[in-house]
Amino acid sequence: MTDTTHKSAVSTPASRLTLGQVAPWLFAIAFLVLLPFVFKSNAALTIMNQMMITIVFALAYNMLLGQGGMLSFGHAVYLGFGGFMCMHIMNAVEDNGLPLPLPLLPIFGGLFGLGLATIIGSFSTRRAGTVFAMISLGIGELIAACTVIIVVLFGGEEGISGDRTYGLPVFGYEFLQQIEVYYVLGFWTVLSALLMYLFSRTPVGRMANAVRDNPERAEFLGYSARWVRFYSFCASGFFAGVAGAMVAINYEILTEQSMSATQSGVILLVAFLGGVGFFFGPIIGAIVFTLLQSVLSLYTEIWQLYLGALFLATVMFFPGGLAGVLMMHVPVARLGKFGLLVMPYIKTLLPALVSVIGVSALMEIIFHYRHAPPGDEEMTLFWVTFDSHNLLAMLIAFVVAAAGFWVAKRNSGELRNAWHAANTPDGGRA
Amino acid sequence: MDLVVINLIDGLVTGLLLFMLSSGLTLIFSMMGVLNFAHASFYMLGAYFAYQISLYVGFWPGLLIAPLIVGVLGALVERYGLRRVHQYGHVPELIFTFGLALLIEEVVQFIWGKNIVPFDEPELLNFALFSIGGNAIPAYKVFMIFISIGIFLALLYVLTRTRVGMVIQAALSYPRTVEALGHNVPLVFMGVFGVGTALAGVAGVIAGPVLGTFPGMAFLLGSIVFVTIVIGGLGSLWGALVASLLIGWLTTFAATSTFEFASLLTAIGLERPEDLSESYIRDLWTLSLPQIGPILPYILMVLILVFRPFGLFGKRDV
Secondary structure, three states, X not given: OHHHHHHHHHHHHHHOOOHHHHHHHHHHHHHHHHHXXXXXXXXXXXXXXXXXXXXXXXXXXXXXXXXXXXOOOOOHHHHHHHHHHHHHHHHHHHHHOOOOEHHHHHHHHHHHHHHXXXXXXXXXXXXXXXXXXXXHHHHHHHHHHHHHHOHHHHOOOOOEEOOHHHOEXXXXXXXXXXXXXXXXXXXXXXXXXXXXXXXXXXXHHHHHHHHHXXXXXXXXXXXXXXXXXXHHHHHHHHHHHHHHHHHHHHHOEEOHHHHOHHHHHHHHHHHHHHOOOOOOHHHHHHHHHHHHHXXXXXXXXXXXXXXXXXXXXXXXXXXXXXXXXXXXXXXXXXXOOHHHHHHHHHHHHHHHHHHHHHHHHHHHHHHHHHHOOOOOOEEEEOOEEEEXXXXXXXXXXXXHHHHHHHHHHHHHHHHHHHHHHHOOOOOOOO | OHHHHHHHHHHHHHHHHHHHHHHHHHHHHHHHOOOOOOHHHHXXXXXXXXXXXXXXXXXXXXXXXXXXXXXXXXXXXXXXXXXXXXXXXXXXXXHHHHHHHHHHHHHHHHHHOOOOEOOOOOHHHOOEEEEEOOEEEEHHHHHHHHHHHHHHHHHHHHHHHOHHHHHHHHHHHOHHHHHHOOOOHHHHHHHHHHHHHHHHHHHHHXXXXXXXXXXXXXXXXXXXXXXXXXXHOOOOHHHHHHHHHHHHHHHHHHXXXXXXXXXXXXXXXXXXXXXHHHOOOHHHHHOEHHHHHHHHHHHHHHHHHHHOOOOOOOOOOO
């Protein structure tokens, strides 16, 4: 009896749409539509396009890692395969004059991604965990190596390029301009994100969570863990293929790089930084990562070192990623005690930031000292130009780093107490 | 015939080198259930440390000191990194070691740069020991073989004949019982992790001069090492040995063979088209075995996983 009441209580909110459910999506759509009016330059458009591709790919990846508990080291293969096939379709449209409008291309990309995922998934989803990870790595390496060998399909080392403007014009647009491409990608980003979100709410999506957490128990309930994993895997392959088609549309070229193990590693990093525990985590990860990548790489050569350190710190100290950190504050906000945290945060995080700046300055100086061409001893850091071989600069950086760390460490106790206080309801016990 | 013997020797060198990595990896895996993605990174660190040491005191002290440093680093990683992440489960552990591999590669680039460093074999071994059919066999290769076999025998002896080895083997199967008997199991884990990474360090020191010491060396060998232990069966030491040698010989023989797939196509009755660019299987007509040599291990792994998911010698499921 209690079971049925429980069931109905769960199913009612799902059957009726509330404003709270629709609002984020409407907001996202409005945001995407208005964004090009704020950032008009082509460089900004390039970054935003890259961002949207990464978002779709990271969400697809998280269908495996976050929702299905499957760690894949070779997911770029499905993106690459979908993308390469789309390049072929694009070229076929150009050569044979097929009446195919460009915005429909991601459907084909998705279908090819789905096809490959069906084949590979048929044996790789037999097990989860370590074995799945190993198989995905092996398959990823295998197919990535094939891109150089099978020239017909993957164009060898120069890849396959095409021209997106030969498709059927859509309402007079021929996609010559970056901004038109932006809106095509924007449409597919929202649509895929929505579909992936809805997938996570279907019974299959829910069972994927159950299988992730406790496969044995799911089997006892009568579900085949293997088939549930297989369905998630196929769906993830589909959306990775969609992302691949978006790459084809945006760059008009695909090379072996888009399929490489590096790419697969990057997407794991993106998803995990953002947080695999929440649906919107990978979106945050994709935005932050693309920004870091395009902004940080302008200023420093060793940005990948910072990124690696950030990733490792996330794995060790914040396994929930950025989204996890954000969501930690929801109970606090609900209790209306956010004000308690503001001062301790400033007192701890500001010195910590100073410390990080000091450490990075130290690293930059050492890097310049070791790797600058001989004779070039002058470097500019934080708008200050100095001699990198001068010990004083290193000393200053070190002192800044150490002082910042010391203050942050001293104030961290206060932050911890404030955190406990903010999470305790009035009159309740901690 | 001469070529076959030379290939056998080359394959043996590659295989034994692989085994030095895969043995440590498989031991660590069977103990903690975690695949150390950064294992090959410790191999790279071994090579770089030895290079740095060789700048000051020459190759031989480096052969001893570099693996020691690597082992200590490995133990520290286990103690302060992996043990912390362990509470979150196996997948985060794997992600942790993956991140560690990324970070180590970046750190190596940070310190030593992106280019290959001039780490050469010692003068003492820089001569041709003997020659087969006009092909000289460098003394260093023979030295590599002896070092690897020596380490393998020592490992076998420690694991099967000494008290420490018994405790390790017991801790593999019944960690709780061993703990109840008064042994410090976490310490054993840390020790095994340290020794495993030190073995990888040794491999790095002796492979660095031959295969080149550069930031990509970890990644290049790393995925092959995983393939090796999957083929051999996760957690099986003998499996690791057999699979290492198998892959060593397979890749060596493939790299020197002159087999072309065109002959295969002709044999099944196909005719070479006049204009290759029109044919959809044109890649098959121009493909030769050395070209696909590097991906043979992966093909083998997929076949093994499809037909024998436990690997060649693996007994237990993961």
